Amino acid sequence: MSGFSQAPGFVCWLADALGVEAVTVEAASKLSGGAIQENWRLDVVADGTPRALVLRRDAAATIGASHSRRDEFSLFAAAWEAGVRVPRPLAFCDERQAGGPFALVEHVAGTGYGPKVVRDAALGGDRAALGRELGRQLARIHAMDAPGFLGARPADPAMAEIAELRGWLDAMGAARPGLEWALRTCERSAPAPDTVALCHRDYRTGNFLVDGEGLTAILDWEFAGWSDPMADIGWFCAECWRFSRPDLEGGGVCARGDFYAGYEGESGRTVDPAQVAWWERMAHLRWAVVALQQGRRHASGEERSLALALTGRIADTLEFSALKEARP
């Protein structure tokens, strides 16, 4: 599996990409996580200097809304420019002979696994400060210049979100009247269109890295696109991403108020709790539909995996709690 990293075409490309005369790949190891991408850590020696890099490429099967690796790389570059804490983007390769397409970024140390980040108090530094920093980072994302591939801004992000989830259900051929009821209830109470900005759309605990001091990187940009900034805030705060600390409403790591304070201070925008509450309900429905998609990857034979099959069943518990909140 790691054979690509020793192929002459790849090593040649890597020397060019790093702007060095000579490079050797000392080690290549597949990093955990990433249902959609494969992430490889490469330890290289470039003109005598050891460097740690990460190579990201597509996994065997991919899900509906994920961007191509090239688009994701241009988004990374835009985020880096805007002062968002992302691993430094180095180069993109779409040539087949070097094992492309893949993106190459600087390796950033840190822990990302959501349940561990929530549980392990030795991580992330002061949690209130971490919450404020996560809020500030999100505000910077919402102020980014969006790369061209995102296309036209939706006039009404709330309705676009509902239409997207219905489209995903239809594409799976999944008749789920319970989820449909909850979606219809959200449709009838949707907030009026307000700001539309570049949103991360998977900004949550589990998708950023922390070390003992605090935040080191915001990851998992593959779903980024136009939406209401409140959608990202609702996704971050939704109970499904608080893991073992449902009482800490800021992603299981901080009080909701810390996260809001960082966001409001950096963006100058006021967070409307009612709008966030609506997006939190939508977050659970989105996660339910994505869970169904993951279950289908197993059931369709695209990628046989017991973990994916069991993830699909999470849709049933999410549907039950959504229906309890959507009484007529």
Add this chain to the structure above:
Amino acid sequence: MTPEGLDLLDEAARLLREELAPTLTGEARYHTLLAANAVAMAGREAGMKAEPDDAALVAAIRAGAHDGDGALHARLLASAARRAWVADPGALTEAERAAYLRDR
């Protein structure tokens, strides 16, 4: 499935979770717990009535034909409660189990 068949699944799940998993670490332990969960889930599902897909109902809900339909909501909630219990018995309170699982 016969009660004896359900008992086989229950016992297999218990063996994986209580006897095997504690002797393991890392990936092996994780996969054993996943397998235990899957076997237990299949056992709960085997005792359930199958529910047919209803594409026409989906279209009607989207069109707003069931807005405010309390009877439909109650039926959908009961169905979701049974499936939620199959996926994770802890997702239901005692009162919810009493209300939704009597007639499974």
